Amino acid sequence: MFETAELGRKVDKKSYKQRVPPLREELLRLQEDIRQRRTHQVILLFAGVDGGGKGETVNLLNEWLDPRWMMTNAYAPPDELERQRPAFWRYWRDLPPRGRIGMFLSAWYSQPILDHVYGRSQPHEFDARLDRILSYETALADDGAAIIKFWMHLSHSGQERRLKNLEQDPLTQARVTERDWDNWRHYDRFIEVAEHVISRTHTGKTPWVIVEGEDANYRSLTVGDTIRDTFLRLPRGAAQVSGLPATTKDVNKSAKKKSKAQPAKREALEAATHINVLTQLDMTQSVSKERYLEELRNLQAEIHLLHLRARHKGVATLLVFEGPDAAGKGGAIRRVNAALEARNYQVHGVSKPTDEELAQHYLWRFWRNIPRDGYMAMYDRSWYGRVLVERVDGLASEEEWRRAYAEIHDFENQLIEHGIILIKYWIHITKDEQLRRFKQRKRTPHKRWKLTEDDWRNRKRWEQYELSVHDMVQYTSTDRAPWTLVEGNDKRYARIKVLQTLRDRWVSVLGQTAEPSTRVVRAASRRR
Numbered sequence: 001m002f003e004t005a006e007l008g009r010k011v012d013k014k015s016y017k018q019r020v021p022p023l024r025e026e027l028l029r030l031q032e033d034i035r036q037r038r039t040h041q042v043i044l045l046f047a048g049v050d051g052g053g054k055g056e057t058v059n060l061l062n063e064w065l066d067p068r069w070m071m072t073n074a075y076a077p078p079d080e081l082e083r084q085r086p087a088f089w090r091y092w093r094d095l096p097p098r099g100r101i102g103m104f105l106s107a108w109y110s111q112p113i114l115d116h117v118y119g120r121s122q123p124h125e126f127d128a129r130l131d132r133i134l135s136y137e138t139a140l141a142d143d144g145a146a147i148i149k150f151w152m153h154l155s156h157s158g159q160e161r162r163l164k165n166l167e168q169d170p171l172t173q174a175r176v177t178e179r180d181w182d183n184w185r186h187y188d189r190f191i192e193v194a195e196h197v198i199s200r201t202h203t204g205k206t207p208w209v210i211v212e213g214e215d216a217n218y219r220s221l222t223v224g225d226t227i228r229d230t231f232l233r234l235p236r237g238a239a240q241v242s243g244l245p246a247t248t249k250d251v252n253k254s255a256k257k258k259s260k261a262q263p264a265k266r267e268a269l270e271a272a273t274h275i276n277v278l279t280q281l282d283m284t285q286s287v288s289k290e291r292y293l294e295e296l297r298n299l300q301a302e303i304h305l306l307h308l309r310a311r312h313k314g315v316a317t318l319l320v321f322e323g324p325d326a327a328g329k330g331g332a333i334r335r336v337n338a339a340l341e342a343r344n345y346q347v348h349g350v351s352k353p354t355d356e357e358l359a360q361h362y363l364w365r366f367w368r369n370i371p372r373d374g375y376m377a378m379y380d381r382s383w384y385g386r387v388l389v390e391r392v393d394g395l396a397s398e399e400e401w402r403r404a405y406a407e408i409h410d411f412e413n414q415l416i417e418h419g420i421i422l423i424k425y426w427i428h429i430t431k432d433e434q435l436r437r438f439k440q441r442k443r444t445p446h447k448r449w450k451l452t453e454d455d456w457r458n459r460k461r462w463e464q465y466e467l468s469v470h471d472m473v474q475y476t477s478t479d480r481a482p483w484t485l486v487e488g489n490d491k492r493y494a495r496i497k498v499l500q501t502l503r504d505r506w507v508s509v510l511g512q513t514a515e516p517s518t519r520v521v522r523a524a525s526r527r528r
Helices: 013-037 054-064 089-093 110-117 123-142 156-168 178-185 187-201 216-233 246-261 264-273 289-313 329-337 383-387 398-418 431-443 453-459 462-476 491-510 518-527
Strands: 042-048 070-074 101-105 146-153 208-212 317-322 345-349 376-380 421-428 483-487
Touching (some): 013 216, 042 054, 054 070, 054 101, 054 216, 110 123, 123 146, 123 398, 146 216, 156 178, 156 187, 178 187, 187 208, 208 216, 317 329, 329 345, 329 376, 383 398, 398 421, 398 462, 421 491, 431 453, 483 491
Parallel strands (some): 042 101, 042 146, 317 376, 317 421, 345 376, 421 483
16 A cells, blocks of 8 residues: 555655645645635544654645645543543534644544554454544545545655654654654554555545655645645535535525425425324323422432432433423423532523534534543533424534434434433423413413514424424433423423433442431522
8 A cells, every 4th residue: 555655755845845835825725715615624643653744744834825724633641631531522622613724733634643652452443443544534534524634654764764854863863762763663563553544434515635745845835736636626616514604605505495394394204294202291280289399309319429420430421301381301401400519510592503513513512511530411402403403404414414313323322332321301281381481482471582484384384393303312212311201281290200320320320329317408409
């Protein structure tokens, strides 16, 4: 694989000086075009052998291009804050927004390669990590990201010369460490592993470019030409992604029409049978006020103790609340909150994305808010908006919301593999009960603000939402991350079921708590 990068190709100084000015000019023009259109984020990843010129190339690109719209990210081993979240959290956090270029050094390939070279991972574990990387890159590319991965290569003897030259220069000698020489001694193993990496993760949307790194001039022009050619191949129209700025409104309108038209036949069939995962729920279930108050007090006391145990053990918890408008999501969240220490949890109300969020993949804003070990996060609506409201309202194309099931599955698996307890609730109410609650909100001054035109508009699409929820449960309710369907016509019953589910999941992970003391029960009663 690397023979073509060991041919000794060079570019003389005169030719280099002649070629650089027009290349820079074209790169700057294309960079400004990308910045103005804001339809693509550009990700340049640099990997390869030590001394291959990764850092020098990044510095050169910051010199050639406008650095105001460039982002450079270089990674050391994870610090304490990063270790308290899934491994890809820091990479999602550092993604450039659409219109900008992000350069990544020692990024998501670095640690898996090192671990496998030095025998810290088995082949099946290594392949699983590469599959995770491929899923990450594919999700970004499908959302419109332009991804170029450069493998900067040197022969064994070329790497030795390069490291010795760096050591002899007072300005660069500090860059060469014993680790670099140790890696050089394992050169053959590195090459074997690198060939496997490139073979497994090279795709049409996320290609690897192997760059011969011996001659700096040749290396620089190769990288520059590759970036220019990639920019020229980017679609000139608006990217086919949802929620982009005003310049792509026409695309969204087109996607909206398509989204509504394509599932029409199936929706008609489902409406005729009117049997789905929601229609099978027993919506008559209820709890008396007396029983509710007693169970609420006891459950909150248990949850309080379990919450403190989770905090002490460093176990994070993430609760997702979905459901129709006025289903009681906020009320259920408040009953959970009442049992917790306020400093240890955060509630995220998810609404229309901000301009900053629109410039990223739709999962970006959720990755940013993943709780640290021992902490808790609750989402009043969540990433499932992609397969619910964005699907029904045509804000995402059919291709986008269909691939979202796999993207969400991968996202949640990463949370669970890190040790996060993930609980997903769909709190359901009937259409008649929703109408009753809407009318009650309209009559109640302190609740009137909750009722909006969007609520009435969504109600007209009740059957479409039921179909979307049915598909959501079908494709994303797994043994590791099941959906809890909550019968919500009776608010008291729904709140108790939410608390019981949380209690039971915590007990299964943390173990049974001691019987709550009278003092704790009284405190929970006051917090209620």
